[in-house]
Amino acid sequence: MADGSLTTMDRSDRLLMIGPDHQALEAIQEHDVEVTVLAGGSSKDIGLPIPSGRTTVLFTDDHKNVDNALNCLYRHGAEHFDAVYAHDDPAMMTAAVLGQVLGARAVPPKVVALFRDKYQQKQALRQAGIEVARHELIEDIRDLPPGYELPFARAVVKPVAGQATQSTFLVSSTSEVYRISRDCRAKAMPSRTFVVEEFVEGEEWFADGVVSGGRVRFASLGRYAKNCLTAVNERTPVRTFCLDPIADKASYNVAMPVVHQALSTLGLIDGVFHMELFYDGSRIAFSECAARRAGGPISDQIRYKFGVDLAALSVLCHLRAVDDIAATPRDGVVGSAFLPLAEGTLLDHPSVADLLAQPDVVNARIFVPKGLRTAPAGGNTFGRLGEFTVHTKSWEETTRRLDEVSAWFTTNLKVLPLTATMRELRKLSLLGG
Template sequence: MTEPSDESRTVHDGRTMPEDKRTSILLLGVDRYVVSACCRLGVDAVAVYGPVTRDNGLQEIPDGVTAVFCDDHRNPEAVLTALHRAGLADRQFDAVQTTDEWALVTAAVLGAALGCRALDSGAAVLFRDKYLQKERVRAAGVLTARTWLVEDIHFLDGDVPPMPFTPAVIKPVAGAGTSQTSVVNDGAELETLARAYRKRRTASRTFVAEEFMEGQEWTADGIVSGGELVFYGLGEYGASCLSVIESGASLRMRKFDPHTERWAYDLAGPVVLAALTALGAPDGVFHMELFHDPETGQVAFSECALRRGGALTQEEIHCKFNVDLGEAAVLCALGDRPAPVVKVRSGTVGSSYLPSRAGTLLSCPTPEQLRQLPDVEFARIDQPPGMVLPEAFGATGERLGQVMFTTDSVDLLDQRVEETQSWFLEHLRVIPHEVVTRRLRDWSREVVGADYADVLYDPEGK
């Protein structure tokens, strides 16, 4: 099946693995939905994770999953040495799986080293390197932006070659989340950008320049098994990811309905299938981005990752189509073909990031309080009180919180987003960066209920 439908199927086979033949899987990073699926399917999971997950504390590792800490779960050496220290050097894993964009090639390398199922390293490279990816897709005849490789952006100093096209989007060749992404209109702007990156000593130095494409930014999230497209759900961003980062606005998304918005699936379907075929997508969950030109009706390929999309992609797909991408990722990693029971929910499913203000977060509404608002289906707060919030988040993977809605129409979705964001800002308490000490003392009385005013010693009154 290449498109969402209401056809009922059996998920896996409804059984867990026999205790004497438990399948074992090595997870790089902690994906709450992948870990949950392993527990539900009876898969013996070993999750290797790093400092960010441990320090963040948002994603808990449940009992029954072996947790192994290492300095960097994206580094093969760190993972292997951690497995040895944990006494797991001789563990016979059946597969290696990751939802972490930056650990995709590491998973491929470890699969070869451990002699178990994993993505082929050549395929992993294609799904990481945006330059190689676009070159491969364009060679297959799929409409996509022209590209130009900037081998080392730190060395573009007074020696910028003529740009083959302008304007151009400049981004790390293996980046994610729209981080360090900019638009330049000529060689002078590119040189200025290069100088700024060199001054900041950015870790990313190899960049790709892509031809700027007009249009709406669409998404396709789905499952591929044995090179065949099993399922996908189509969606759109409220505004392009780049414009959201530049403006400091809140990212918005929604899913297209395959019945009432069939035209979108008819336009995007051939491009999704052709791009996956060109990239040789084997088994896994994918997140693809596309550009739709409303004037011409053309859909162009933008980029594709062989892992689940970020933000609330898992929740939106599950809510709209009854498809669990976390479970699908586990089954694909193990070589089992997912057979989702697709049930299209009527109406509109969408989500939005929650607005923020710069400063130290004192308090904000809880997920439970957010779920009490009209048409709110799900909510998550990613930053706890006490965190210092920036003037603007620098990537789409950074946010204060997220909320998902289910409404009867797109117009009502837009209304609920605006209402919820306004309500959230009214109840958001942040100490601004520039606040003076006097104001902090006032807030201590108002919020904490404690008075830290200056007092005089009075031996009589004690």
């Protein structure tokens, strides 16, 4: 992190974290913060390690449920905190409400709503004069209004407060919306309020940074190699690249005014953000924004490219004032790729150390344990085996290295097919000859 970017305090800060944010917990080990983590059943069963040190974990059935969360806190006499924080979208309103109940700093509920509810978000930004896709609300996707007609030639249909492109559909006819309605009803999809957005052409960019005292203290720009929804629909691994403030200055000049105006309109005072934008070669259109870090390896590649740790700042900006950060970006191109899950039972895979030993790889993470059984599933942007980041001198070389490392990793996976034959078991040396 850039020197001098954070002010200091005389005593330990006390943070309540709603759901474990493992990267943030790793990043704040060097800071004087006492953390109490509310961890629900799903977090416990996933079992990612929580760093030891000044961290207390309290178990509750569902940390996103205000009733469960408050009962747990009162049961343990844990009521005194300086700030309440959540990284996962569905837990953000819980953190906002608990902040008010406990008298601690947190993103206010109304602001959380503007970042979570994409219909409210686009309404507010359109009124502020920011270009957004035309849109309309479907209150209950399972029960479409009589005579419903798709209002746009092409559109994206998605939950109004969804995440990670789950249950997100690209449609071009009214009949497709009715099919989605029937499927959601048949599958008892929990999300029922949807938003329909006119499809926007252009490259998909993203902006990430930190706001403190109502001012953007740091912001970076990046882009997807292939637009995110396209990659998910095609079941191709998501890839992301950092844009350089000098080499890509024109991109920063066109995007950053929209980023600043959008954040001001949505009312973020203290927090990190991840914003997505579309650029058609002449103008920027706002897509959506979350008051949290980006998913995937984006924060890792920003930390490597700019020396700015958004994982640490996502917590610290709720506890302390953050000054303007004068980052010095590395030369060259930094890009990342998902390592997709393989259908079947995962028996073995290259380790993080193996990945880091590959030329040009500067960061890597593995998320799933050996023995995981993966069945076919719908596309989204969080289902992945791992991710890695590379740094080279050019876009072409970075793209090539992402291809080569991905191919090497896939070649060295050992996966038992879901319907393995005896011959396949013998080939994997699981049985004697």
